[in-house]
Amino acid sequence: MTRRTPYRSLRGISAVAALLAIGAVGCSDVSDAVDSATDSAKKVARQRSVFSLDIGDCYNPSGKAEGTAYAVEIVPCDEAHEGQVVGEFAIDKGKEYPGDDEISTVADNRCPVEAQKYAPDTWALDKGVSLFYYTPTKESWATGDRSVSCTYTAGKGTFSGSLDTTKTLKPAQVTYLKGANAIYEALWANQPEKDTVEADLPGYKAQAKAVEAALNAHVEGLEGIEGTEVGKLRATLTEAAGNWKKAAAAADADTFYLAYDSAFTGIDPNKSVAAREELGLATTVPADEAEVWAG
Structure with a gap:
């Protein structure tokens, strides 16, 4: 910010x-x-x-x-x-x-x-x-x-039109966006200040627990939305939630890292593009998010 x-x-x-x-x-x-x-x-x-x-x-x-x-x-x-x-x-x-x-x-x-x-x-x-x-x-x-x-x-130049889209979104779109936004909010809002897991294992485990909870809520919300791609994304996020759960329960830093790699990859925004397209939502990953998951 x-x-x-x-x-x-x-x-x-x-x-x-x-x-x-x-x-x-x-x-x-x-x-x-x-x-x-x-x-x-x-x-x-x-x-x-x-x-x-x-x-x-x-x-x-x-x-x-x-x-x-x-x-x-x-x-x-x-x-x-x-x-x-x-x-x-x-x-x-x-x-x-x-x-x-x-x-x-x-x-x-x-x-x-x-x-x-x-x-x-x-x-x-x-x-x-x-x-x-x-x-x-x-x-x-x-x-x-x-x-x-x-x-x-x-940042440069101008744009036109109101950004208020709440009145035009369909119920399935609202449900999807609420759940998806909560995942990344949980990730960044709970980011520990320490740069390494070794320096703050409890902090990183707390972050993992928050992300797992957000993922479970999102997966539950997606259960009520029809669509082949939405179904595939639900399966992907269910697996990711399991990996975040493992990270949250890690007994040491090494165990945490083993779970975290798959957990973080599991919520790569690129994995949601097909489902977003199926739902009629924007499909271009924002540059700052794309950069994070590009490594």
Whole structure:
């Protein structure tokens, strides 16, 4: 997860400056100036404080790439835009500001969960669109700000259309995505800080147990979905769940590694492509996930 809080500068003077210049130019220049003034006025009218962002808002940032956020330009989602708010929640950490690191940790953990409620199929996201978030600063915390806005934002360029797909998904698609997303959430949310199993065997066993539980729930959900490829995937994931169970019960690091190799390979996203196609879901494995399982 990357943390970015772009600086948002208010641009209330732009339209006024453009309009005052019209009287001193020729006809063609007047037309250009009017167009420029219209565009500027539209941007001014669309400015909104980051404190009033709502789920579903599509927006364009203003100003520099990093810093403290103040405002964004809200735009219709069918227009090109750089980001869309896909989740929000309030941080309950008492009166004292918990610090930037603690705030980021909370957002790292919650935003993927909140975003998946709004846009469950992360494979369907435009290339280069990633999850970011706006969080309170120490100064805004002192004024009562506790809100985190989770957004999908384009790293470069723009995208168009709303990312809200929950209303168009079929029940079988929703069931599949809920189960599949839970597997990878269990994997990454429980990733131990230590780089080796030897350094934290209990931590890695706990991760394996969480993944096994998510897999079992997903397999159970798939039992109610018809389809040849879905059936094949269910068998593959059932085997994977068995290997994660072995890893969770490992008595030592060597035993863990023996089970983990097959367990991790068993949840390779590429193994689900055929089932996704059968269900009418996106079939291109996101680049970051493909890189992980490519070794």
